[in-house]
Amino acid sequence: MRGGTPTASPRVLVVEDEPGIVDFISRGLGAEGYSVRAAFDGVEGERLALGGEFDAVVLDLMLPGRDGMEILRTLRKAAPRLPVIVLTARAEIEDRVEGLDAGAVDYLVKPFSMAELAARVRAHLRAVASASTSVLEGEGVQVDLISRRVTRDGVAIALSTTEFELLAYLMRHRGQVVSREQILAAVWGYEHDPNTNVVDVYIGYLRRKLARAAPGAPPAPIHTVRAIGYRFGGQG
Helix, strand or coil, X not given: CCCCCCCCCCEEEEECCCHHHHHHHHHHHHHCCCEXXXXXXXXXXXXXXXXXXXXXXXXXXXXXXXXXXXXHHHHHHHCCCCCEEEEECCCCHHHHHHHHHHCCCEEEXXXXXXXXXXXXXXXXXXHHHHCCCCXXXXXXXXXXXXXXXXXXXCEEECCCHHHHHHHHHHXXXXXXXXXXXXXXXXXXXXXXXXXXXXXXXXXXXXXXXXHXXXXXXXXXXXXXXXXXXXXXXXXX
């Protein structure tokens, strides 16, 4: 069941070429009540993921046959609501950003805690199940969560995966102030790093794209709240 409401026994596909890790994950998620199937190379993993039978995918990036990043990009186009959690040894922030931009909903670095992986799988399945609407609207901006189409005053805006997730997060919390730490955790999937300005950089990208889409319109409705974070909508 691709991107739908999870059943009593959600199905998780694990795409990983190390048998020991596959066994560890299968046992751990199995104990949580999930039905787990494994693929040991990228070609088979992509084929199974595209089959539409799974509620979530746990994906290694360094795979034989087909690279994990290529799989991510394919799944983002073909199955945009299928949660893909990356599990990899690549720990640099640049790798995290690349993975999330390519379509991952979360990013865990090896070695990892089974309890944390299970918690993240639960969280993303819960988010899919609880999505009560497929369209977010406000301040002239419309975000279709299924087609991933974004418009402002009827003009289409092309966003990267991360820009889209950031805008959707802000719009889900319309009128509320959200901190940089909250945004980092929700959009990038990792705890606050005082040395990163990635949130501010992507806010800048979003503001420019929203402003260019509607010449003559008010500035993009993303407001900076000094020393705290950002708010979508409301007074500046």
